Amino acid sequence: MAALDRLPWPLPSGLTVALLACVVSAAAAGSIAYGFGYRYAAALGDTALANLQSTHSAQALAAEQANRVLLLQQVSRAQQSESLLFDFMTQHANEKQQLQERIPHVTTQYRPAPGAAAQPIPRCVFTAGWLRDFNAALGVPAPRPGAVAAAVEEAARPAAGTDAELLESGVTPADILAHAQDYGLWARTNFAQLNALLDLQEKD
Template sequence: MNTLIRWAGDHLWLLLVIAFAAAFGVHGSGMYDSGYRTAKAEGESALQSLRLEYAEQGRRAAQESLLLYRQQVERANQAELQYLSAQDEIQRLKHQLNQERIAHVSTQYRPAPGAAPVPAPRFIVTCGWLRDFNAALGTGLPATAGCRATPGAQAAAWPAPGADAELLESGVSAADILAHARDYGAWALANLAQLNALIDLHDKDKH
């Protein structure tokens, strides 16, 4: 026992070093565990904050996309309403021309202001005039039965300019020409209404 005490006395410094190292190890381990837990908590907190930030950005982006979509739908609906309104006006005009005006202004006239209406003179449209009228409109319509140059494969061809046949009567009346202008005008106005609707929609999309 005394030998052990003497050995401990002689080696006190060694025992102190061992005790200090053990205490430091325990303390260091605790410090490591505490630092790990702190870093882990901070990392999880930062990750959660990042997730919340991304979620908020996604929510705002979804709201903005929905708003833009609704605005585009509203603009498209307005453009469609404008186009349909123009179509209604075109149909109203066609109906009015058909039922009231074409026959009235094509079959009678007043020889002088205040005079009673009398039958209009026969309106003669030559084959050449009708050919050039259609060409001016770019319609490319075939010749009428009374204006066909030759039978057979070329039955639909118009008389050539300068030919005697171009001065023949085409059989087309003033009412026929007005009816053609009515249909052609309705087609042109419908195209214009559609074009205007598309332009309005495009202009609104840019703002």
């Protein structure tokens, strides 16, 4: 400030112009430097952002491809398990059909001894109490108290210790064999489904 105090005032026009030129030049240089720095920083930021976006895109694509592969593997395993299950069900149905065709033969005649002539099977009686307990052993629920049951259902569920439980149920050996076939098919199908599910979980 002391140096400026020594300058003649007002300044000569040439000196004023020179000072003004210096100020303008310094301002322009600062502005240029600022602009260059800003553009350089912006370029660095844009490059970093583009690199980050590219990395994220590559990671997302890799994750999508990995998930697609896992999904296709799961679908393939599920289809294999389903195909195997349907094969088992078809096999069981065929075996049941063969057994059904044999029911009349094995429930209407018998041979008392090897080489003896076939004879009609003696009449076999299953009591209503036997049928009741047979159903109970299989888990067939009894009618709810107060529920309206058909006469056939009531006859199949006589009270224990009554004369009615010793009456003939009307069930024949052929009926029992047919029921066993149905029940066996149901149980084997459930078992095959459970095994298929367990196999699928183990593969996963």
